[in-house]
Amino acid sequence: MLERKDLTSIEVLSKEEIEHILDTAESMKEILYRDIKKVPTLRGKTVVNLFFEPSTRTRTSFEMAAKRLSADVINFSATGSSLTKGETLRDTVKNIEALVADAFVVRHSAEGSVDYIASITDVSVINAGDGKHEHPTQALLDVFTIREKKGRVAGLNVAIVGDITHSRVARSNIFALKKLGANPVVVGPPTMIPPYIEALEVSVANSIDEVIEDVDVVMMLRIQMERQSSPLFPSIREYSRFFGLNRKRLERAKEDVIVMHPGPVNWGVELSPDVMEFERNVILEQVTNGIAVRMAVLYLLIGK
Amino acid sequence: MKLKKQLMDEKEIERTLTRIAHEIVEKNKGVENLCIIGIKRRGDVLAERLARKLEEIEGKPIPVGALDITLYRDDLSTLSVAPIVRKSFIPCDINGKKVIVVDDVIYTGRTVRAALDAVMDYGRPQSVQLAVLVDRGHRELPIHPDYVGKVIPTSKDENVVVLLKEVDGVDAVGISE
Numbered sequence: 211m212l213e214r215k216d217l218t219s220i221e222v223l224s225k226e227e228i229e230h231i232l233d234t235a236e237s238m239k240e241i242l243y244r245d246i247k248k249v250p251t252l253r254g255k256t257v258v259n260l261f262f263e264p265s266t267r268t269r270t271s272f273e274m275a276a277k278r279l280s281a282d283v284i285n286f287s288a289t290g291s292s293l294t295k296g297e298t299l300r301d302t303v304k305n306i307e308a309l310v311a312d313a314f315v316v317r318h319s320a321e322g323s324v325d326y327i328a329s330i331t332d333v334s335v336i337n338a339g340d341g342k343h344e345h346p347t348q349a350l351l352d353v354f355t356i357r358e359k360k361g362r363v364a365g366l367n368v369a370i371v372g373d374i375t376h377s378r379v380a381r382s383n384i385f386a387l388k389k390l391g392a393n394p395v396v397v398g399p400p401t402m403i404p405p406y407i408e409a410l411e412v413s414v415a416n417s418i419d420e421v422i423e424d425v426d427v428v429m430m431l432r433i434q435m436e437r438q439s440s441p442l443f444p445s446i447r448e449y450s451r452f453f454g455l456n457r458k459r460l461e462r463a464k465e466d467v468i469v470m471h472p473g474p475v476n477w478g479v480e481l482s483p484d485v486m487e488f489e490r491n492v493i494l495e496q497v498t499n500g501i502a503v504r505m506a507v508l509y510l511l512i513g514k
Numbered sequence: 515m516k517l518k519k520q521l522m523d524e525k526e527i528e529r530t531l532t533r534i535a536h537e538i539v540e541k542n543k544g545v546e547n548l549c550i551i552g553i554k555r556r557g558d559v560l561a562e563r564l565a566r567k568l569e570e571i572e573g574k575p576i577p578v579g580a581l582d583i584t585l586y587r588d589d590l591s592t593l594s595v596a597p598i599v600r601k602s603f604i605p606c607d608i609n610g611k612k613v614i615v616v617d618d619v620i621y622t623g624r625t626v627r628a629a630l631d632a633v634m635d636y637g638r639p640q641s642v643q644l645a646v647l648v649d650r651g652h653r654e655l656p657i658h659p660d661y662v663g664k665v666i667p668t669s670k671d672e673n674v675v676v677l678l679k680e681v682d683g684v685d686a687v688g689i690s691e
Contacts, residue, residue, distance in 0.1 A: 249585040513596040
């Protein structure tokens with residue numbers, strides 16, 4: 211059971227709560243393949259997408275999930291909003307709450323902002339990414355995909371490769387994987403490994419080659435090219451050489467290894483284009499599973 | 515679960531299902547084009563048993579599925595926690611099929627209403643029929659089963675319990691304490 215108003219992080223969830231969300235998502239996934247891909251469950255409920263940071267896929271995925279459950283969806287984006295006129299975050303949230311909503315799906319560039327919003331409203335708040343803190347539904351869809359493909363999560367070795375310091379996806383995944391009994395190992399150049407990594411109790415590797423033979427799952431992160439104004443590595447070529455994934459490296463991996471990526475992919479940077487056709491590349495399945503997982507979260511938070 | 519009063523035992527349930535299976539064959543003049551769908555979480559067990567009996571009678575396998583109606587309930591907003599959603603499995607394209615919905619107990623009729631809405635989301639069946647093991651009365655909607663195992667008049671504060679081997683380890687119908 212999920213007896214919560216909000217989903218702001220994976221860190222606060224118990225193993226049982228995570229498993230309950232995943233089980234519910236399994237039931238939701240079947241709806242996506244029906245003749246009529248919609249159930250009446252959230253009829254009359256309103257979900258507001260509050261995006262203070264640009265996003266297309268996560269917002270679309272939440273919108274699709276809400277609509278599959280028959281909720282009404284309102285999209286609010288910071289561009290063109292009164293935020294540019296100097297309205298405070300609190301006022302913005304309170305004003306939208308006054309329009310009468312049942313759930314806020316929030317993305318914001320500041321860590322902790324989503325928890326703050328949850329604390330000032332009675333509406334259910336779902337974190338769709340807050341700065342470098344967490345992106346819980348991404349981690350849930352990732353562990354859902356792993357469980358679906360591997361039949362289990364416990365005991366699996368999972369490499370998370372890329373800019374760990376700036377990645378909310380990595381943080382949420384580390385929490386989710388550890389709670390479910392998997393062994394995450396983070397891989398990246400020292401400039402991209404956070405100083406507090408020991409506190410997260412995960413192992414660290416300095417190149418993909420160090421871990422590729424032992425892992426069951428390779429989770430590649432997007433290299434944020436827009437951050438390269440103050441570069442964290444010498445060149446893209448050098449990054450790819452140590453931390454990029456290609457077919458040649460995958461040949462050395464276990465024969466049932468799966469490759470994941472939260473998207474959007476920089477082909478030729480973290481993933482070589484020859485991985486596009488790799489038969490156990492599950493990137494597009496992650497996208498589909500994202501809808502099922504977000505349907506489960508919306509249902510469990512406001513379906514009562 | 516403790517039964518205050520047992521009303522059917524294993525043998526009676528077995529005979530009742532045999533009778534319902536024959537009624538289904540009689541009414542539908544065979545099992546051509548049938549699809550049996552049980553409502554979770556005991557109707558689907560009964561649906562499996564009925565399908566086996568129909569196969570014994572007519573010598574043809576019948577597609578049998580399970581439906582979870584949680585997402586179609588009309589009382590979700592009155593609950594404090596969102597109830598568990600189990601998986602539905604519809605075994606065939608139900609467009610043009612004669613669908614037989616199976617449940618253990620019919621009471622208010624609201625579960626069946628939800629099931630009808632759910633079935634229609636999978637397609638447009640030629641017809642939908644309803645089979646139940648127990649009819650305990652107190653309907654709140656204009657819904658009437660086509661096949662009834664046993665009518666058990668009850669008061670509203672009583673609770674009819676159907677126990678099935680596959681779920682509960684024992685076959686019995688009774689009034690619970």
